[in-house]
Amino acid sequence: MIKGGNAFVPTVPLRVAVRNGLDVSALLLTEQGRVRGDGDIVFHGAPVHPSGAVRLLGDAHGTAWLEASLTAVEDEIVRVLVVGSTEGGAMRNVHGLSVESFAPDGTSVARYEVTDAGGETAMVLAELYRRAGGWKFRAVGQGYVNGLVGLVTDHGVDVADAPPAPAAAPVQTPAPIQTPVPFQVPAPAPVQAPAAAAAPFQVPAPGPVPFQAPAPAAPAAPFQVPAPGPVPFQVPAPAPAAAPAPAPFQVPAPGQVPAPAPAPVSMQAAPAPVSAQGPPQPAPEVPAAGHWSYGAVFEPYAQSGRDNDVITVEGLPPGPVIFELAIRGDGYTGLWPLTRFNKEGDNLISSCEENYRGRVLTQVPGSGRLRLKLKAEGPWQLRVLPVAAATRLTEEELEGGGPDVLLHTGGTADLVIQYRGDDYLKVNFYELAGHDDPTALPEEENVVSEVGKRREAVPLPEGPVIVQLEYADGPWRARLKGLQPRSGPSNDDGMASVTDIRTAQGRSWWSRS
Template sequence: MLRGLIKGDNAFVPTAALRVAVRSGVDVAALLVTEQGRVRGDADIVFHGAPAHVSGAVRLSPSADGDAGGTVWLDADLPGVEEQIARVLVVASTEEGALRDARGLSVEVLGPDGATVVAYEVTDAGPETAMVVAELYRRSGGWKFRAVGQGYVDGLTGLAVDHGVDPDGEPQEVAEQPAPQAPPAAPAPLRRPTRDELLDMTEEQIRALTEAHAQARAQAPLPAAPAPEPRPDPSAWTCGPVFKPRTASGRDNDVITENGLPPGPVMIELTVTGPGYTGLWPLDDSNTKRSSIVSSTETDFRGRVVTSVPEHGRLRLRLEADGPWKLRILPLAEALRLSESRLESRGPDVLLHTGGTADAVFRYKGSSNFIVYLYRLAGHTDPTRLPKSGGSAVNEIGARKETLPLPEGPVLVCLTSADGPWDVRLKDVGLHSGGQEAENAAKLPAPRGARAWLRRVRG
């Protein structure tokens, strides 16, 4: 870890798509909370039963194959976090034993280039079974990371209630003297001890309290799973391969070669530091340049574009750049999801629309070409190639406001040329009519509520 914090420390992090690694084999969740420190509802809980937030900005993935350390990855696309969300809490919990038994419990934040930005190792865990390990929070127009390390001896239930999560009437221990008006069989909530009371309790009393909560949760019946929403989800795509992202870096002109990729359309994320011309071309098997996918004179170029991996799985790219560069090869599932919240960025990019018919309102602040292509994925069954775009949906020059009507999703919205800042939001979003996309969504794990998280239901 390149930069370790101690409990209570904080540090600025890039306002970018970050990856958060939580190590030590614990259960991991994320809570997206408002300025008041509370979730707006069950949808703001990201856990293994509901591994992606509805905004697409926070996603959870399990340990990688062969990772003996039990690392869980949390993807946090900070520019895509909704404006109402002030903090993203990283939560760790254990189903058996206490967090003090989780050796090497730590959080590490990696930047878009894969380098460590900041890290925190928990060294003082005790009998707690749940903990807010760290948080990403807004500050001074950017984002910061804080090493929190706040544990809860009464487990996920105590942590959940503190952050506005409704356990949905989960049965709990009956009070010794129930109110006379209450029905005899109605359980009363188990009172949570204060912090001062907890400090005065012995380890045996703490263990008994923890077991009482665990027994109450075990006896609670599982709720019926809600019906899936009749619209597609990014993870239900049938277009484009899914693979672990690849990263390369260098300086000035170069040829980048990546072997062993699954064939099909992929995203290329390129960042070049410094002024000068930036160009990027795929190379065919005869080492001949194909059509350029990047051509820009913007200083400090940043952009994401689409290309295709050949059937043999060997992708070669010719790069022209003046200065240091970093390149990532990503699956299309990493595309930013469009919503009614404003999304701000600069340079070419790849966006995803999954709802019903809608209008995408773009505001472009550059002085050169602004070109947008649409790829309608509904009903497209060939994962090795994109459908035909039908030509550019927008092709203009200079700063402008453009409203683009979108068909029902899933639709890939590719900004192939956009030298300069831009923002976009959806308006007049209609309900999805269903069809094949609804069938795809039905194959996904059904969305789970707060009780499913507390019961550790997995999709």
């Protein structure tokens, strides 16, 4: 599996092997991407989650083992991060760095070899996450130069700056785990909730910590991060953050000489299809009369570049917009909106498709300044478009490939979708009738959530309705059947205004026919 790749895994107790010689921990995250408290951190001082669903099993011959009983994970938890960290050197110095997941019969169900590690001292190696009623494994490979402290802080852990706790008396280490096939999954032992609140997360002194079996009656030892030591190599200096360093602790800077920053990638804005001007200026909103009365119309913004970048577009009207992206390459494609604190929001694109192309919905904040983090390998082109520029659904068949944003403006109908991809298909409706806030989308209605090739027919309410193909890594066809006249007064001018907007702004640079 390559970086960014993902695959479904069986919803059974899995064993995860992390090689070689890393300290391993796990973070159990909610939909907000954060832990609920110290109890959601599984590490050497607290090797079993209170639910019993995730536990450390010890290590043997440089391989650390983690068990995740997916059927026992609490409903509130949507992601389990597998984290590796070093005590002195960098991840790039770890030979044979990999993470692999095994089913109960010893079959390998997912494997990821990290080949691009650098000066990081901690890394999210992989994650297990809920999808379409099951679980998937994703190869992440996201490193942190500021170590485990920076990693866990990003996921809601409050790291207390306290002196290291005295080392506990060693207990007998479990017998080394042999080859992973075959093995029997032990029944999880009942875990008694601690009587007192969990100890705060603390920065510890470095040094090996013997694996200790959990004592049900005693409180868990504080989660500790090795103090940085001398580093015999150069680490690139991290880019200055827009937000202040997280409180409430200070991490001593390691004695290292930053390497020169890489030369910036040259970027040139491609001419927009409608106007060659720079960032778009808001245009008058579509008149309230007729079939379309939602959102502001503005001139599209276009840009081209290559590989990873941060995209900034100024002067957009607040509210939902369409982000259109095409990449020539065969690597991982990822897209995240950035908050005002320069933190990643919910993932908009996560694909390993060759020559990715797609349209997604994103939200422009009240400031009118849209910022997105793009991860790409190869040359790319992008456009930011108003929602009114979405391709309109009709009774004629529409062909596409990848995520897209479609618009239904007629009466009630049935939406027919034929999907030829092998991965996840997710389709959402946003019913705009009666929704009078153009700065935010109404609540989404998920109508399709399936995996693999299929034909779906779902009833559509009267328009206007935004139809979002949120996940669709593969070719698809869509059309309306049984289209009925609108129940309200007809207004041809309103319908024409939608068509004129789409025509004036041009079609995508890839063919849809």
